[in-house]
Amino acid sequence: MGKIYVVGIGPGGKEARTLEMLEAIKESDVIVAYTTYAKLIQDLTDGKEVITAKMKEEVFRAKVAIEKALQGHTVAVISSGDPQVYGMAGLIYDMACKNNVNVEIQIIPGITAANAVAAKLGSPLSMDFAVISLSDLLIPSEEILNRVRKAAEGDFVIVLYNPINKPLLLEAMRIIKEVKGIDVPVGIVKSAYREDEEIMIATLSTWEKFLNKINMITTIIVGNSKSYICNNKIITPRGYERRYDLHVIDSNS
Amino acid sequence: MGKIYVVGIGPGGKEARTLEMLEAIKESDVIVAYTTYAKLIQDLTDGKEVITAKMKEEVFRAKVAIEKALQGHTVAVISSGDPQVYGMAGLIYDMACKNNVNVEIQIIPGITAANAVAAKLGSPLSMDFAVISLSDLLIPSEEILNRVRKAAEGDFVIVLYNPINKPLLLEAMRIIKEVKGIDVPVGIVKSAYREDEEIMIATLSTWEKFLNKINMITTIIVGNSKSYICNNKIITPRGYERRYDLHVIDSNS
Missing domain, CATH: 3.30.950.10 (Tetrapyrrole methylase, C-terminal domain)
Incomplete structure (x- = not known):
């Protein structure tokens, strides 16, 4: 059984990265991110499968993350700021629940705007x-x-x-x-x-x-x-x- | 001229520490903290002057921090969570302004509760x-x-x-x-x-x-x-x- 980390990277610069966030990304083999955020953490994702998507494709990103976890992957879904505050956390929990999917989800909080x-x-x-x-x-x-x-x-x-x-x-x-x-x-x-x-x-x-x-x-x-x-x-x-x-x-x- | 960092250490564990927070504490020679928070960052304050105070002594802590900065020190004032959210940031800015003190203040945000x-x-x-x-x-x-x-x-x-x-x-x-x-x-x-x-x-x-x-x-x-x-x-x-x-x-x- 895989796992989903929903990771907040803070406002964008490296200075607001947390130790827990670095650890979660390190542990993940699949990264799901909006294109701009993928660039912000490019230095951390070498050798990982990085799935990017455009704005307004949040449902697609959540679907991919859940399906990848069901296949056994450890997936990091990236949000800027805190992943709950208008980020991906709510949607991922909501979709996992509505689709009756039993997958481990862990939120890594970040500094919100x-x-x-x-x-x-x-x-x-x-x-x-x-x-x-x-x-x-x-x-x-x-x-x-x-x-x-x-x-x-x-x-x-x-x-x-x-x-x-x-x-x-x-x-x-x-x-x-x-x-x-x-x-x-x-x-x-x-x-x-x-x-x-x-x-x-x-x-x-x-x-x-x-x-x-x-x-x-x-x-x-x-x-x-x-x-x-x-x-x-x-x-x-x-x-x-x-x-x-x-x-x-x-x-x- | 000294400087005051008002530093958020997040919820308390090491996992929510940010790179910016570690840097600010490293750069400071004086640490001002409520006793419990001083313990949470003990591993970072070796060789520094650590001034602790009890709860409800916020005005004392702000006064000491500002006076130490006026003496030329680099001071880190520690708050749990984010230093603005019911932490020391507002009081330090307010006192510096009311006392017409011109000292550099920088907020290091943290993950609030x-x-x-x-x-x-x-x-x-x-x-x-x-x-x-x-x-x-x-x-x-x-x-x-x-x-x-x-x-x-x-x-x-x-x-x-x-x-x-x-x-x-x-x-x-x-x-x-x-x-x-x-x-x-x-x-x-x-x-x-x-x-x-x-x-x-x-x-x-x-x-x-x-x-x-x-x-x-x-x-x-x-x-x-x-x-x-x-x-x-x-x-x-x-x-x-x-x-x-x-x-x-x-x-x-």
């Missing part, structure tokens, strides 16, 4: 946050926009993945601004941890000046009502300032 | 999710419960960190059940990736049988309205089933 991108912006993610995909390929836009509204009403920090549909993005940001009723910081990161990385800091009033920069590999983080910008970083206070005096640094120490 | 724990449960995190801390040490419980309600109304998968206050946890789960109006899967993981790890799968109707097991290092994930349990794993469908036929596995291939 929310955390990777937030690290580039300062510390926007230091309070409760909501992660929402703006891709309406599979989920109706009304369902997505309802979640955006509820997240804004709860004063969550909001992380928006896959802003491929510009009208939907504009409507989501309009709702957040309408609900929050105040101006809060917006961080935009394109191609995090890759060569062409771009980091943009704005607010709900000014972010649209970066609209032309936003594409599929952009992640957007909108702060909560207490987030602020200092030295071009977005900071979301954790709440210590509500109970402690934070003016305690001795600069001459 | 949401992703680490979800990997043990199947694939509960495959749709939009909300992360909420149930610690009311710094944040009023009404604010926390409002966020829980909004997350439930938005049908987010809900990840609950720090369930140290049992009455607050019971009230949060009551609200989720009331809003969702249906029974959904609940995953509970204690000490993920550590020796005494325990994984519990239940539903909103049955989870209380595990109440005595829940402590500070437990993370709870409540599925969305489409999550289901199969072979003792929680699966949240990604939405492919809305557009594609998933019964395509050839078991004899």
Whole structure:
């Protein structure tokens, strides 16, 4: 009986690779990956069978992975970031269950864009946050926009993945601004941890000046009502300032 | 001029360490850590100055880190999981800004409990999710419960960190059940990736049988309205089933 590892490789660079991820790929004899991700781990897949596929071929990739495992192979299915967060993990479990296939599946977690991108912006993610995909390929836009509204009403920090549909993005940001009723910081990161990385800091009033920069590999983080910008970083206070005096640094120490 | 790395070490075991994290600790001459985390990375800190502190001494840890950096040291401040998600990153940025201290700060992201724990449960995190801390040490419980309600109304998968206050946890789960109006899967993981790890799968109707097991290092994930349990794993469908036929596995291939 084979096995499937569903592996998160993090944001893409080698620096976010985990020891567990390296081990899982080493142990696998078949690699199933979207073409771009296969390139990102090319240095790890020498001598293995590498099956690549285009975007939107997720069902094909999951089917191949499960069938290869049934044939006795150890298969690594590659996702960027974390394999659960809009990656291949859910689909593989779902298909294995629906087809009554008994194959061992192990998830190797990775650093998802929310955390990777937030690290580039300062510390926007230091309070409760909501992660929402703006891709309406599979989920109706009304369902997505309802979640955006509820997240804004709860004063969550909001992380928006896959802003491929510009009208939907504009409507989501309009709702957040309408609900929050105040101006809060917006961080935009394109191609995090890759060569062409771009980091943009704005607010709900000014972010649209970066609209032309936003594409599929952009992640957007909108702060909560207490987030602020200092030295071009977005900071979301954790709440210590509500109970402690934070003016305690001795600069001459 | 010194530098502060705010470093996420992931859930605790060596397997989730990233190459970037190993590099940052290697480069630092001062390590600032909560006692338990200092032990988890003991194999990496030989010959370095290690400053430990107890829980609830976060302000002290941030102060020491900033002052050491001002003295010219390279300092690694250690958080478990990701350093932004209820870790030290927000506090350090906030204090540096409030005290007008100009010191370089770099966040090294880590795998946060949401992703680490979800990997043990199947694939509960495959749709939009909300992360909420149930610690009311710094944040009023009404604010926390409002966020829980909004997350439930938005049908987010809900990840609950720090369930140290049992009455607050019971009230949060009551609200989720009331809003969702249906029974959904609940995953509970204690000490993920550590020796005494325990994984519990239940539903909103049955989870209380595990109440005595829940402590500070437990993370709870409540599925969305489409999550289901199969072979003792929680699966949240990604939405492919809305557009594609998933019964395509050839078991004899």
